[in-house]
Amino acid sequence: MPDLNPFANEEDSLEIGDLTIENRLDQMSIYGDLQITKDRRGLEQAKALKAVLDAVVHALEADENLPEQISTKPADEVDNPFK
Numbered sequence: 001m002p003d004l005n006p007f008a009n010e011e012d013s014l015e016i017g018d019l020t021i022e023n024r025l026d027q028m029s030i031y032g033d034l035q036i037t038k039d040r041r042g043l044e045q046a047k048a049l050k051a052v053l054d055a056v057v058h059a060l061e062a063d064e065n066l067p068e069q070i071s072t073k074p075a076d077e078v079d080n081p082f083k
Helices: 040-062
Strands: 013-016 018-023 028-033
Antiparallel strands (some): 013 018, 018 028
């Protein structure tokens, strides 16, 4: 399993293909692109993604005080230097 402890800190991130998964205390951010091809590399990537999502589900299920819904704040936007 990829080394990521969901909701543990604001620092950890990992990449699977061009898909980025970032750890936050109140949410997991998943963005990018992942092509799961029908080959051994695709199988490896699919298993890595499944392991991350399984860990997220486990962390959520283990939280006895899980609220119905939290309000999330949008990520800080950075000005595009190419405009």
